[in-house]
Amino acid sequence: MTTIYDVARVAEVSASTVSRVLNGHSSVDPDLAARVRQVVLDLDYRPNAVARSLRRQRTSLWAVIISDIGNPFFTSLVRGIEDVAQEAGFSVVLCNGDEDPEKETRYVTAALAERMAGVIISPSGRPALINRLTEAGMPVVAIDRQPHGVAVDTVLVDNVHGAETATAHLIDSGYRRIACVTGPRRISTAVQRLRGYQQALRAAGRSAPEDLVRYADFREDGGYRAMASLLNAAEPPDAVFVTNNLMTVGAVECLVDRGIAVPTRCGVVGFDDIPWAHLVRPSLSTVAQPTYDLGRAAASLLTERIANPAKASSTVTLRTTLRIRESSVRSLPDGQPAAGAGGPARAR
Amino acid sequence: MTTIYDVARVAEVSASTVSRVLNGHSSVDPDLAARVRQVVLDLDYRPNAVARSLRRQRTSLWAVIISDIGNPFFTSLVRGIEDVAQEAGFSVVLCNGDEDPEKETRYVTAALAERMAGVIISPSGRPALINRLTEAGMPVVAIDRQPHGVAVDTVLVDNVHGAETATAHLIDSGYRRIACVTGPRRISTAVQRLRGYQQALRAAGRSAPEDLVRYADFREDGGYRAMASLLNAAEPPDAVFVTNNLMTVGAVECLVDRGIAVPTRCGVVGFDDIPWAHLVRPSLSTVAQPTYDLGRAAASLLTERIANPAKASSTVTLRTTLRIRESSVRSLPDGQPAAGAGGPARAR
DNA sequence: CTGTTAGCGCGTTCAT
DNA sequence: ATGAACGCGCTAACAG
Numbered sequence: 001m002t003t004i005y006d007v008a009r010v011a012e013v014s015a016s017t018v019s020r021v022l023n024g025h026s027s028v029d030p031d032l033a034a035r036v037r038q039v040v041l042d043l044d045y046r047p048n049a050v051a052r053s054l055r056r057q058r059t060s061l062w063a064v065i066i067s068d069i070g071n072p073f074f075t076s077l078v079r080g081i082e083d084v085a086q087e088a089g090f091s092v093v094l095c096n097g098d099e100d101p102e103k104e105t106r107y108v109t110a111a112l113a114e115r116m117a118g119v120i121i122s123p124s125g126r127p128a129l130i131n132r133l134t135e136a137g138m139p140v141v142a143i144d145r146q147p148h149g150v151a152v153d154t155v156l157v158d159n160v161h162g163a164e165t166a167t168a169h170l171i172d173s174g175y176r177r178i179a180c181v182t183g184p185r186r187i188s189t190a191v192q193r194l195r196g197y198q199q200a201l202r203a204a205g206r207s208a209p210e211d212l213v214r215y216a217d218f219r220e221d222g223g224y225r226a227m228a229s230l231l232n233a234a235e236p237p238d239a240v241f242v243t244n245n246l247m248t249v250g251a252v253e254c255l256v257d258r259g260i261a262v263p264t265r266c267g268v269v270g271f272d273d274i275p276w277a278h279l280v281r282p283s284l285s286t287v288a289q290p291t292y293d294l295g296r297a298a299a300s301l302l303t304e305r306i307a308n309p310a311k312a313s314s315t316v317t318l319r320t321t322l323r324i325r326e327s328s329v330r331s332l333p334d335g336q337p338a339a340g341a342g343g344p345a346r347a348r
Numbered sequence: 349m350t351t352i353y354d355v356a357r358v359a360e361v362s363a364s365t366v367s368r369v370l371n372g373h374s375s376v377d378p379d380l381a382a383r384v385r386q387v388v389l390d391l392d393y394r395p396n397a398v399a400r401s402l403r404r405q406r407t408s409l410w411a412v413i414i415s416d417i418g419n420p421f422f423t424s425l426v427r428g429i430e431d432v433a434q435e436a437g438f439s440v441v442l443c444n445g446d447e448d449p450e451k452e453t454r455y456v457t458a459a460l461a462e463r464m465a466g467v468i469i470s471p472s473g474r475p476a477l478i479n480r481l482t483e484a485g486m487p488v489v490a491i492d493r494q495p496h497g498v499a500v501d502t503v504l505v506d507n508v509h510g511a512e513t514a515t516a517h518l519i520d521s522g523y524r525r526i527a528c529v530t531g532p533r534r535i536s537t538a539v540q541r542l543r544g545y546q547q548a549l550r551a552a553g554r555s556a557p558e559d560l561v562r563y564a565d566f567r568e569d570g571g572y573r574a575m576a577s578l579l580n581a582a583e584p585p586d587a588v589f590v591t592n593n594l595m596t597v598g599a600v601e602c603l604v605d606r607g608i609a610v611p612t613r614c615g616v617v618g619f620d621d622i623p624w625a626h627l628v629r630p631s632l633s634t635v636a637q638p639t640y641d642l643g644r645a646a647a648s649l650l651t652e653r654i655a656n657p658a659k660a661s662s663t664v665t666l667r668t669t670l671r672i673r674e675s676s677v678r679s680l681p682d683g684q685p686a687a688g689a690g691g692p693a694r695a696r
Numbered sequence: 697c698t699g700t701t702a703g704c705g706c707g708t709t710c711a712t
Numbered sequence: 713a714t715g716a717a718c719g720c721g722c723t724a725a726c727a728g
Contacts, residue, residue, distance in 0.1 A: 078417060094443070256627070274624070279597060
């Protein structure tokens with residue numbers, strides 16, 4: 001492997017000069033610089049990033065620790081992060097936390113050990129992990145989920161408001177026993193979306209009975225089981241608000257398996273879009289998140305934090321959008337079956 | 349940040365001893381070792397992986413450069429890789445090549461600069477990239493796609509056979525004008541699956557007319573446009589074999605938009621499963637790949653290659669499985685509409 | 697079994 | 713504007 005000394009020798013300059021040419025921190029005689037650059041090309045010299053990192057005490061790598069690589073919500077997020085990172089001269093490495101605290105811990109450890117430049121994480125619960133990062137002086141941005149009791153830059157959506165809007169829409173559509181399938185109590189997102197659901201019911205003068213609420217794990221199977229449990233109740237719901245995309249898929253599967261027609265016998269609104277939502281029959285009404293922009297916002301916060309480690313931490317909240325499709329509209333005022341945006345004759 | 353010297357000083361030993369205790373390469377007096385370990389805990393000492401990598405001239409990171417993080421085919425693959433990597437003591441960083449040669453190049457450069465321990469890549473075409481890696485002595489495994497003219501460990505599925513089976517199934521179902529939507533000519537996977545399609549037609553004594561073949565980009569939009577182009581032909585097909593999952597989704601969308609009933613007026617078989625295939629109506633027949641095992645196989649090859657850089661390169665080929673669902677079965681022998689595995693009353 | 701010494705490849709002083 | 717010297721933190725070679 002060719003080193004900076006090989007380049008220096010062939011170009012007949014010192015290693016310092018080569019370093020200066022490559023990093024442009026100090027001015028170098030143009031002729032020398034040209035000679036160096038030519039030799040770099042000739043020898044196909046590639047600076048050793050490991051040595052550079054050791055010397056500079058920082059790398060140009062960001063760790064993005066997401067909680068489930070299989071969830072399409074995160075893929076768009078990652079694109080947003082990557083685009084900003086590249087502009088700022090960082091490379092992004094993805095770490096699949098997999099909603100598994102142990103895996104997540106391993107990746108946090110790795111990010112620390114590799115002295116990465118920063119971390120963007122959607123924490124699956126434990127505030128201790130975030131603390132380990134911040135205490136080590138690692139620039140951190142939390143995304144999608146609000147860590148408890150830790151001052152850290154955070155990017156969220158208006159979970160309460162989004163859930164409220166979705167639930168209000170179900171009420172307006174004429175559903176009367178509206179259930180909610182939400183995520184683990186330790187995850188802020190699950191709690192906030194449940195709260196929005198409850199507020200909407202109260203605002204409409206309804207009670208928010210606990211027997212219509214289920215706590216699952218944000219996964220497909222969890223959604224399926226929660227829905228099954230709701231349907232087995234003495235008085236089953238006639239609509240359900242599900243607080244993430246994978247659980248929504250599970251809930252719909254359950255309804256299909258039991259032959260319960262959507263939206264006629266049971267209305268459904270999910271949180272997070274799912275890909276190919278338009279291919280699913282009935283097409284699913286969802287609270288859509290600006291995932292790409294969430295990624296961009298997180299990345300921007302991280303670059304700022306890296307540039308200025310002392311600045312006060314901030315929270316950015318982005319707006320959600322209710323996308324009404326078929327699964328939540330029982331009928332139009334004139335009595336015809338609904339065909340909302342994204343309906344059978346969906347526009348491309 | 350506490351260093352190995354801090355630990356050495358407090359434990360009243362030399363830095364070498366601390367290193368030996370931590371790495372276990374050489375035996376150390378049990379009492380000393382215990383003392384060192386205690387100090388490590390007390391000080392919360394974390395070895396600097398950057399310094400270690402510089403000194404050892406290798407890291408414990410694998411780069412996994414996948415061609416599209418949004419394609420669920422890869423997510424399961426990644427899990428397989430991660431599981432094996434962890435057993436072997438490596439961490440996996442994911443790089444999203446995004447079917448974009450420029451991005452891919454950047455990540456290959458980064459993997460080289462960071463002196464990563466190895467690379468698993470699904471190359472989006474350019475053999476030059478693989479060459480850059482191997483010439484630099486980087487252990488490499490190609491996955492999903494066969495690089496041209498480069499001797500490198502590779503993990504594939506039996507693309508020709510899988511495509512042949514799928515096409516034969518369409519023939520057996522009574523379709524007569526069977527089209528094929530395949531991927532870019534530069535990607536081996538696209539070529540092989542097309543060849544399987546052609547072989548099946550010839551084996552059935554049919555010609556394989558070029559006007560029923562379309563080359564697209566392995567993405568949803570490409571599949572949509574290819575299908576549209578087929579339907580605009582003078583003699584449109586009555587069935588289509590699509591060589592990857594995202595294009596299959598696009599093709600079905602196109603059929604839905606034009607009101608062409610599947611499988612009645614047009615049969616469809618795709619390659620690669622798609623998630624929630626069971627929620628899509630009609631449910632899609634596909635050639636399923638053992639994605640998790642593909643990942644495991646690639647990771648195993650990489651560990652072997654790292655352990656023995658001189659060994660001859662090998663190719664592992666895994667079998668695919670045809671999953672017949674609704675989209676490819678026009679009717680049962682008795683004339684009733686089909687309800688295959690994964691049909692409306694799908695078993696969980 | 698342990699400590700001393702050296703050097704991985706760079707970037708950054710400090711002189712000149 | 714340039715070069716010499718040093719050290720980032722660690723592990724491997726060598727002595728003892």
